[in-house]
Amino acid sequence: MPEYKLIYFNMQGRAELARWCFAYGGIPYIDDRIEGVNWAERKKEMPGGQVPVLMVDGKPLPESLAIARYVAKQAGLVPKDDLEAAGCDAIVDALSGIMAEVYQKVLMSKAEPAEKQRIMGEEIIPNKINPFLNRLNERLSTREWFISDKTTWADLMVAYVVGSLSAKLPGLLKDYPSVSKHVQKVESLDSIKKWISTRPLTPI
Amino acid sequence: MPEYKLIYFNMAARAELARWCFAYGGIEYEDKRIEFEDWPEMKADMPGGQLPVLMVDDKPLPESLAISRYIAKQAGLVPEDDLEAAYCDAIVDTLVALHMTVIEQVMMLKAECEEKKRVMMEEVVPNKINPRLNMLNEKLEDRDWVVSDQTTWADLQIGLLFGMLSEKFPDMLADYPNVSAHVEKVRALEPIAEWISNGPETEII
Numbered sequence: 001m002p003e004y005k006l007i008y009f010n011m012q013g014r015a016e017l018a019r020w021c022f023a024y025g026g027i028p029y030i031d032d033r034i035e036g037v038n039w040a041e042r043k044k045e046m047p048g049g050q051v052p053v054l055m056v057d058g059k060p061l062p063e064s065l066a067i068a069r070y071v072a073k074q075a076g077l078v079p080k081d082d083l084e085a086a087g088c089d090a091i092v093d094a095l096s097g098i099m100a101e102v103y104q105k106v107l108m109s110k111a112e113p114a115e116k117q118r119i120m121g122e123e124i125i126p127n128k129i130n131p132f133l134n135r136l137n138e139r140l141s142t143r144e145w146f147i148s149d150k151t152t153w154a155d156l157m158v159a160y161v162v163g164s165l166s167a168k169l170p171g172l173l174k175d176y177p178s179v180s181k182h183v184q185k186v187e188s189l190d191s192i193k194k195w196i197s198t199r200p201l202t203p204i
Numbered sequence: 205m206p207e208y209k210l211i212y213f214n215m216a217a218r219a220e221l222a223r224w225c226f227a228y229g230g231i232e233y234e235d236k237r238i239e240f241e242d243w244p245e246m247k248a249d250m251p252g253g254q255l256p257v258l259m260v261d262d263k264p265l266p267e268s269l270a271i272s273r274y275i276a277k278q279a280g281l282v283p284e285d286d287l288e289a290a291y292c293d294a295i296v297d298t299l300v301a302l303h304m305t306v307i308e309q310v311m312m313l314k315a316e317c318e319e320k321k322r323v324m325m326e327e328v329v330p331n332k333i334n335p336r337l338n339m340l341n342e343k344l345e346d347r348d349w350v351v352s353d354q355t356t357w358a359d360l361q362i363g364l365l366f367g368m369l370s371e372k373f374p375d376m377l378a379d380y381p382n383v384s385a386h387v388e389k390v391r392a393l394e395p396i397a398e399w400i401s402n403g404p405e406t407e408i409i
Contacts, residue, residue, distance in 0.1 A: 047339065048298065056287060066293035073286045082277050083260060089270035094252060135251060 004029035005055040006067070007046070009039070011202045012164070013103065014064035015052040017092075018071045020156045023195035025075025033200065065096060072153035079148045087147045088154040095161045098128050102165070107204050125172070129165070133176045136162075140178035151189070159186035164204075208233035210271070212256040213240065215406045216368065217307065218268035219256040221296075222275050224360045227399035229279025237404065269300065276357035283352045291351045295358040298336060299365050303409075305332055306369065311409070324373065333369075337380045344382035355393070363390025368409045 006022070008015035010033035022029050034042050034051065043049050047062045054060070054067040061067055069089070072078050079085050101124060106116045136158060139146060146154045163183045166172040173180040186192060210226070212219035214237040226233050238246065238255075247253045251266045258264070258271040265271055273293070276282050283289050310324045340362065343350055350358050366387045370376045377384040391400060 048335070061287070061290055061294060063294040063297040066290045066297055069293060070286055070290035082274055083265070086265055086270045086274035089273060090265060090267040093267040093270055131253065 001027070002057045003055075004071075005032050006030070006052060007032045007034065007042075007055065008052040009034055009036075010200060011204050012160075013204060015067075016160055017068040017153070017157055018052065018054065018064070019199070020160055020192060020195065021068060021071040021075045021077055021153055023191045024077060024151075024156065024189070025071070026191065027071070027074055065092065068092070068153065072156075075153075077151065077153040077156065079150075079152060081148070084148045084152075088152045091146060091154040092157045094132060095157050098124075098132065099161050101128065103204070120169075125169075129172070130175075133162070133173070133179055136182075137176040137178045140182050151186075155182070155186050156192070159183045159192070163187060205231070206261045207259075208275075209236055209259040210234070210256060211236045211238065211250075211259065213238060213243070214404065216364075216409050217303075219271075220364055221272040221300075221357070221361055222256065222258070222268070223403070224364055224396060224399065225272060225275040225279045225281055225357055227395045227403075228281060228355075228360065228393070229275070230395060231275065231278055235404075269296065272296070272357065276360075279357075281355065281357040281360065283354065283356060285352070288352045288356075292356045292358040295350060296361045299361050302332060302336055303365050307409070329373070329376070333376070334379075337366075337377070337383055340386075341380040341382045344386050350386070355390075359386070359390050360396070363387050363396065367391050372409070 004022070004027065006015060006018055006029055012019075019031065021027075046053050047060050050062060052064050052067055053062050054070070061070065069078065069092075078088060102120070105111075105119050105124065109116060111119070136146075145151055146158065158179070159182070162173070162179060163186075166180070166183070173183070187196060208226075208231070210219060210222060210233055223235065225231075243255075250257050251264050254266060256268050256271060257266050258274070265274065273282065273296075282292060306324070306328060309328055310320050313320050313323060315323075340350070349355055350362060362383070363386070366377060366383060367390075370384075370387065377387065390396060
């Protein structure tokens with residue numbers, strides 16, 4: 001097995017999906033978290049000056065979703081069927097877009113709290129999040145897992161992003177009971193539960 | 205083989221990579237281009253209310269990169285090795301983000317043409333585009349293809365993006381001869397050259 005080192009900031013953000021996949025697959029890796037003060041120095045080593053980067057036997061792989069998809073494959077979380085794999089990609093991409101918008105316009109924005117609340121409540125939730133939750137909810141009303149008949153990285157991504165959002169916004173899932181149950185189901189998987197309870201505590 | 209219908213607007217933007225993959229693989233599909241005025245009516249039927257969508261035997265697949273990666277696989281443009289496939293993913297993700305930066309920070313800027321050009325040449329090119337061109341130029345120094353020893357969808361994306369950008373900004377690749385040569389090589393591949401010359405003319409990149 002290759003030696004893995006996942007390099008990112010000390011937060012969940014764009015590295016967490018890969019960390020969940022590592023946990024699910026029981027794959028050992030170094031979880032290298034860069035402190036703010038050291039970033040200027042370490043930035044120079046990173047291809048494109050960005051993180052996360054996954055070192056695979058000392059060779060860098062950038063781009064959070066390329067990393068997560070690769071680790072997901074090692075962990076058996078990507079379907080063999082091309083179209084099912086594409087279905088996972090589509091769910092992950094959509095959620096990644098939602099997460100990026102929430103981070104940029106709310107969580108890491110320098111706007112006033114009232115403005116952040118307004119953006120979240122009047123724009124992002126009704127226009128982006130709720131329509132997506134609605135589709136997820138419908139899909140899950142007749143299935144156990146989002147794609148194919150087993151756990152995929154799409155299930156993990158839903159639990160991570162939607163779980164994080166609903167922890168910050170109680171009531172977010174009240175109209176989407178199937179999604180709520182699904183988040184809980186994934187969070188209760190032994191490997192995921194263990195990771196969530198032992199990972200470094202960070203606000204985001 | 206499934207029946208494919210790719211639904212998008214009449215532009216390159218988020219669907220062209222998939223169209224190039226279809227062309228490369230010689231895979232038949234319906235290239236459905238809708239007019240902006242017809243979009244509001246269709247929006248409700250599209251998962252996520254967005255385009256492009258790929259209909260595969262009438263089942264919808266949204267998200268441009270999920271679509272492109274799927275077609276790339278059908279066309280033999282994705283390496284079998286997981287890590288090589290991941291390097292392709294990373295290059296495509298990086299270049300698509302660059303494309304979106306150009307669209308959002310320049311093309312869609314509510315300003316005069318002169319200002320748009322200034323933003324492009326003084327901000328986006330030196331700060332965002334050139335670092336990536338530099339990285340690709342180095343990578344392509346001793347290689348025929350950017351990942352592994354075969355053509356991949358990452359090569360197509362290089363040919364697509366920098367081909368389009370260098371048409372609008374002619375000196376863009378002057379300092380990056382390996383990239384320039386690679387763009388020409390990809391665009392000269394028979395099925396790609398055929399698509400470029402015979403495909404619908406679109407203004408909007």
